[in-house]
Amino acid sequence: MNYIENKFFSIKKLIPKNIEILAVSKSQDISYIERLYKIGHRDFGENYVQEMIEKYKKLPKDIRWHMIGRIQSNKLKYIIPFIHLIHSVQNMKQIEIINKIALKYNRIVHCLLQIKIGNEESKSGITSQESYKILESENYKIMKNVKIIGIMGMASFQEETEINNEFVYLCKLYRKLKNKYGHYILSMGMSRDYHIAIKYGSTIIRLGTSIFGDRIKL
Numbered sequence: 176m177n178y179i180e181n182k183f184f185s186i187k188k189l190i191p192k193n194i195e196i197l198a199v200s201k202s203q204d205i206s207y208i209e210r211l212y213k214i215g216h217r218d219f220g221e222n223y224v225q226e227m228i229e230k231y232k233k234l235p236k237d238i239r240w241h242m243i244g245r246i247q248s249n250k251l252k253y254i255i256p257f258i259h260l261i262h263s264v265q266n267m268k269q270i271e272i273i274n275k276i277a278l279k280y281n282r283i284v285h286c287l288l289q290i291k292i293g294n295e296e297s298k299s300g301i302t303s304q305e306s307y308k309i310l311e312s313e314n315y316k317i318m319k320n321v322k323i324i325g326i327m328g329m330a331s332f333q334e335e336t337e338i339n340n341e342f343v344y345l346c347k348l349y350r351k352l353k354n355k356y357g358h359y360i361l362s363m364g365m366s367r368d369y370h371i372a373i374k375y376g377s378t379i380i381r382l383g384t385s386i387f388g389d390r391i392k393l
Contacts, residue, residue, distance in 0.1 A: 179210050182386050190380070194373055197241055197362070199383030201226060205233055207387050212238065218259070220381055224250040231257060243327075243362075243381060245299060252276050261286045262327040262362050262381075265301050267309055270321055277320035285324050287362055290348060292341040293331030300328065303348050310356060325360030325378075326352065330368050338368050342375040349376065 187196065200208050201222040208219055212235060221227035222244030231240060239259035246261070246269050255276040264270060264286045277284045288309065291300030301309075309315055310323065328345040330338045342363060349361040364372025366385035373380065 177210075179207055179387060180214055182388075183211060183214070183216065186382065186385065190369075190373055194377065195379045196386075197243075197379050197381045198386055199243065199365075199381050200230070200387070201244070201383065203383075203387050205230060208234060208238075211386075220262075220383075224253055228253055248272050255282065255284060256280050258284060260324075260360075263287070263289045263299075264323070265289050265299065267312065267314060270309070270315060270318070270323075274318040274321040282320060284321050286321060287325045287327040287360060288323055290326050290328045290345055292328040292345050293333070298329055298331060306348070306352070310352070323356075323358070325349070325358045325362065327362035329365070330363075330372075335371065338371055339375075342368075342372055342377075346375040 195218065197218050197220045198211055198216060199220045201220070208230065217237060218239045218241060220241040220243040221230070224247060227240055227242065240257060241260045241262060242254060242258060243262045246263055246265070248269060251272055255273065261273070261284065270286070273284050273286065288306045289300040290303065290306060291298055306326065326345065326349055328341070330341045345363055346361065349358065352358040360379060361377050362379040362381065363375070363377035364380040366382050369380040369382060
């Protein structure tokens with residue numbers, strides 16, 4: 176057992192058993208994914224469609240692929256046949272496209288709404304009001320091949336106090352959506368702040384560098 180496996184197990188031992196680790200494998204060599212796969216891990220996250228497709232073709236088909244990057248609507252057709260969960264849905268147009276493509280493959284694609292919780296311009300996402308508007312829309316309610324099952328958010332690069340506030344906000348929204356719609360996933364927390372995210376109820380933490388180390392160029 177080497178560095179990657181040791182880091183994975185050391186983190187797993189320190190977090191509650193009900194917390195899912197999403198290994199963020201973007202810009203990481205396929206051999207690194209294979210090493211986690213051999214010890215039983217199946218959930219991997221990618222930011223870019225082309226990179227995900229290349230890895231999907233070369234790796235075992237029981238891997239559960241998660242799209243965590245910005246959605247390029249014109250490329251959704253390439254991942255809908257096999258995607259496990261899309262974390263970054265931000266508008267009705269994207270939902271409509273996912274539903275239309277999923278219908279062709281007789282699939283129900285699960286998605287998360289990405290909520291903007293940080294003040295940085297680089298952070299994308301929608302407001303809580305916009306999330307309710309989507310979920311209450313008649314258009315979404317009649318869709319049969321896409322299902323929103325939770326929310327995702329990325330904290331800003333701020334002091335811990337600010338990150339706490341951002342995660343508290345997202346957790347409160349998650350609880351309201353869970354009570355009203357039955358949502359059960361809160362994708363919150365990355366390598367730099369997952370310990371805080373867990374404290375506020377995250378169900379999925381997205382870990383890249385804390386498992387794999389620095390990213391490499393493929």
